[in-house]
Amino acid sequence: GQNIDQPTEMTATEGAIVQINCTYQTSGFNGLFWYQQHAGEAPTFLSYNVLDGLEEKGRFSSFLSRSKGYSYLLLKELQMKDSASYLCAVHYYNNNDMRFGAGTRLTVKP
């Protein structure tokens, strides 16, 4: 199976830091994606981790540990516009297939 688990909802305060975890039970995948999806819109790419470790891109960072079977997305200096769903997806290279978690709905409050 490819169980991909994320918390359903999270709430954080503007200006704070939040970590969204994603655990998975699969192997043989190429990498792990994080996407952001605002209500009523298509998902947009945030990050892609192939190697273990932390990838930083501005306010967003993503971490992968294959041995521990988990990833996280770290959002710093939260802004109101960061209120959205965050989807992690396991990526298989051979057919470019992606399997998505259920998504985490983040609400940023003033």
Add this chain to the structure above:
Amino acid sequence: SAVISQKPSRDICQRGTSLTIQCQVDSQVTMMFWYRQQPGQSLTLIATANQGSEATYESGFVIDKFPISRPNLTFSTLTVSNMSPEDSSIYLCSAGGQGDEQYFGPGTRLTVT
């Protein structure tokens, strides 16, 4: 990055009819996919659209219900056949190169009455 457009953006259809959704990419891509996203849920892969051959369907999805075409490297269609209210959903096309990130179209919001 690839820019992907979909038509129609939304539609309201009657039970028993069929709707064809078009997906156009602004550059040639190796892989194209169709996803469904039901209200409040994450994305579920329907099928991989293969250029020049039959699509590869995921468990729970069949060609008779969701016929797919991909005549070239920039275009694909998904038909939702003999629709029922359970087919009400957002249908998303995505595209990417082998091993690359996938880009998503804006989606087609389908309501079946």
